[in-house]
Amino acid sequence: MEPLSSLSTSGAESLSSVHMGLSRMFQRAVEGSTDKESDLNRRLVLxxxxxxxxxxxxxxxxxxxxxxxxxxxxxxxxxxxxxxxxxxxxxxxxxxxxxxxxxxxxxxxxxxxxxxxxxxxxxxxxxxxxxxxxxxxxxxxxxxxxxxxxxxxxxxxxxxxxxxxxxxxxxxxxxxxxxxxxxxxxxxxxxxxxxxxxxxxxxxxxxxxxxxxxxxxxxxxxxxxxxxxxxxxxxxxxxxxxxxxxxxxxxxxxxxxxxxxxxxxxxxxxxxxxxxxxxxxxxxxxxxxxxxxxxxxxxxxxxxxxxxxFPWCLRIDSASIIRSKSVLQISRSERTAMTFSRDQPTIKSRVDSAFSQYSQWSQAPMLGGSTRVVSDLEKGIERPPDAHIHLSRDFRVESVETSMQVHSYSSQQNPMDTMRSFKSTRYSRKKPPPI
Missing domain, CATH: 1.20.1070.10 (Rhodopsin 7-helix transmembrane proteins)
Incomplete structure (x- = not known):
C-alpha cells in the first residue's frame, strides 16, 4: 500500500506543477497582449x-x-x-x-x-x-x-x-x-x-x-x-x-x-x-x-x-492675378467696373499698372458704404450710374457685379460700345472718400 500511496502523491504533485506552469504561461501571454494593446493605444493617441x-x-x-x-x-x-x-x-x-x-x-x-x-x-x-x-x-x-x-x-x-x-x-x-x-x-x-x-x-x-x-x-x-x-x-x-x-x-x-x-x-x-x-x-x-x-x-x-x-515655382498669367475676386468672396457694394490704360507701352507695364489700381480698389470696406475710387483720375469726382474708367483699347478688366476678369478683344471693336452692353453697377452719388 505504501508504494501505491507514494505513487498517487507524486502524481498529484506533478499535476499541480503542470497546472502552475500552464497558469504562469497564460498569465505571461495575457500580460504580453496587454502590453501590446497599451503600446498600440499609445501610438494611436500620438x-x-x-x-x-x-x-x-x-x-x-x-x-x-x-x-x-x-x-x-x-x-x-x-x-x-x-x-x-x-x-x-x-x-x-x-x-x-x-x-x-x-x-x-x-x-x-x-x-x-x-x-x-x-x-x-x-x-x-x-x-x-x-x-x-x-x-x-x-x-x-x-x-x-x-x-x-x-x-x-x-x-x-x-x-x-x-x-x-x-x-x-x-x-x-x-x-x-x-x-x-x-x-x-x-x-x-x-x-x-x-x-x-x-x-x-x-x-x-x-x-x-x-x-x-x-x-x-x-x-x-x-x-x-x-x-x-x-x-x-x-x-x-x-x-x-x-x-x-x-x-x-x-x-x-x-x-x-x-x-x-x-x-x-x-x-x-x-x-x-x-x-x-x-x-x-x-x-x-x-x-x-x-x-x-x-x-x-x-x-x-x-x-x-x-x-x-511658392512664387518661384508657380507662374500664372496676369489675368489670373487680377481676376481674383469671385462671387463667393465679395459683397454687393464692392462690385465695380474699370478698364486699363492704353498709354502703357507693353503688356507687362499695363498689367502692373492695373494691379496697382486693383490693390488700391481692394482696400474698400467689405460691408456697405460707398465704393472707393480706383485711380487718381477719380479723386473728387462723383460717379454717375453709368460711369466707367476707360483707359485702354486692348485690355479691360470688368466686374459685371461679380468678379474681375481680363478680356482681350479686337482693336476694330469699339470698347465703349462693349462696355455699355454690360449692366452697370449702381454707385453711390456721394463724393467718394480719398484713397
Whole structure:
C-alpha cells in the first residue's frame, strides 16, 4: 500500500506543477497582449495629437496669408471665420496634451475632464454652422445677382453679424448643455480612448441630430447654387451670359471644392455615429482629427494662395492675378467696373499698372458704404450710374457685379460700345472718400 500511496502523491504533485506552469504561461501571454494593446493605444493617441497639431499650425498660417498678403484676393469674412472656427476647434482635443495627462497611467482631474467633454461636444455644431454661414452668404450673393436685388448697407451689416456670430452661439449652447449634465453626474465623466466624455443619458443624440440637420441643409443650399449658376449660363440673354461667364473657372472650382468638403463632413458625421455605437472602431475616431487639416487643404490649394507661398515655382498669367475676386468672396457694394490704360507701352507695364489700381480698389470696406475710387483720375469726382474708367483699347478688366476678369478683344471693336452692353453697377452719388 505504501508504494501505491507514494505513487498517487507524486502524481498529484506533478499535476499541480503542470497546472502552475500552464497558469504562469497564460498569465505571461495575457500580460504580453496587454502590453501590446497599451503600446498600440499609445501610438494611436500620438497619431491623434499629431493630426490635431498639423491643423493647429497650418490654419493660422493660411489665415495670416489671406488677411495680410498683398497679392492674395481678400476673402469674405465668413470664409475667414470658418478657418478661425476650425483653428479654435483644435484646442479642446489637445487639452490633455497641454496638461500632460494624455498618456496612461496619468489621469486628468474631474474639472479638466468635464471641460474637455463639454467643449468637444460643442465643436460639431459650431463647425457645421460656420460652414453653413459660408454657403448662405454665397446663396444670398447669387440670389441678389440673379434677381437684381438692391440691399441696404444696414441689412448687409446685420446679416454679416448674424452669420459670423451664429457658430459661437451654437458652440456655447451645446457646451453648456453637456457641462450642466456633467456637473450633476460627476461619476459619468470618464476618459475615453482619446478624450473625455460624459457617458450615459444619451447626451450626444441632440448634438448629432442638430449637426446632421445643418449638414443636410448645407448640401441642399450648395445644390441650389450649382443649379442656379448652370441655369443662368444656359440661358441666351446677354446679361445672363455675363452672369454665367463671371461664375466660370475660379468660382465653380470653389463651389465644387466646398461641395467635396460637404461630402467629407457627412462621412465625419457617420464616423461619429459609428464610434458611439461601436467604441472599438478606433479608425472612426481617428477620422475626427482630420477636419482641421482638410480645411487647410481646401483653401490652401487656391491659385493665389499657392502663388503667394511658392512664387518661384508657380507662374500664372496676369489675368489670373487680377481676376481674383469671385462671387463667393465679395459683397454687393464692392462690385465695380474699370478698364486699363492704353498709354502703357507693353503688356507687362499695363498689367502692373492695373494691379496697382486693383490693390488700391481692394482696400474698400467689405460691408456697405460707398465704393472707393480706383485711380487718381477719380479723386473728387462723383460717379454717375453709368460711369466707367476707360483707359485702354486692348485690355479691360470688368466686374459685371461679380468678379474681375481680363478680356482681350479686337482693336476694330469699339470698347465703349462693349462696355455699355454690360449692366452697370449702381454707385453711390456721394463724393467718394480719398484713397
Amino acid at each position: 497619431v491623434w495629437i499629431a493630426l490635431q497639431l498639423a491643423g493647429q499650425i497650418a490654419l493660422p498660417i493660411l489665415i495670416a496669408t489671406m488677411v495680410f498678403h498683398k497679392r492674395v484676393a481678400r476673402r469674405n469674412p465668413t470664409i475667414i471665420n470658418f478657418c478661425v472656427v476650425w483653428t479654435f476647434a483644435t484646442i479642446p482635443p489637445e487639452m490633455l496634451f497641454y496638461a500632460g495627462k494624455y498618456l496612461a497611467p496619468a489621469q486628468p482631474g474631474k474639472m479638466l475632464c468635464l471641460l474637455q467633454a463639454a467643449t468637444m461636444s460643442g465643436i460639431p455644431p459650431m463647425a457645421a454652422v460656420a460652414y453653413l454661414s459660408v454657403v448662405v452668404h454665397a446663396c444670398t450673393v447669387v440670389y441678389e445677382l440673379n434677381q437684381d436685388v438692391t440691399v441696404r448697407p444696414f441689412t448687409l451689416n446685420l446679416r454679416m453679424i448674424v452669420l459670423l456670430a451664429s457658430p459661437y452661439i451654437a458652440f456655447l449652447s451645446f457646451s453648456i448643455y453637456i457641462a450642466f449634465f456633467g456637473a450633476n453626474f460627476p461619476t459619468d465623466i470618464k476618459l475615453d480612448e482619446f478624450f473625455c466624455v460624459v457617458a450615459g443619458h444619451n447626451l450626444s443624440t441632440p448634438v448629432f441630430v442638430f449637426t446632421i440637420g445643418v449638414v443636410l441643409f448645407t448640401l441642399i443650399a450648395q445644390a441650389w447654387i450649382i443649379f442656379t449658376c448652370y441655369q443662368n449660363r444656359s440661358k441666351g440673354s446677354r446679361s445672363r451670359r455675363s452672369f454665367g461667364r463671371s461664375l466660370s473657372s475660379f468660382d465653380m472650382q470653389f463651389v465644387f471644392r466646398m461641395l467635396g468638403f460637404t461630402v467629407f463632413e457627412i462621412v465625419l458625421v457617420v464616423a461619429c455615429v459609428a464610434s458611439i455605437l461601436k467604441p472599438q472602431l478606433t479608425f472612426a475616431k481617428l477620422l475626427l482629427a482630420t477636419p482641421p487639416f482638410a480645411v487647410f487643404l481646401v483653401f490652401a490649394t487656391s491659385q493665389d494662395i499657392l502663388c503667394a507661398w
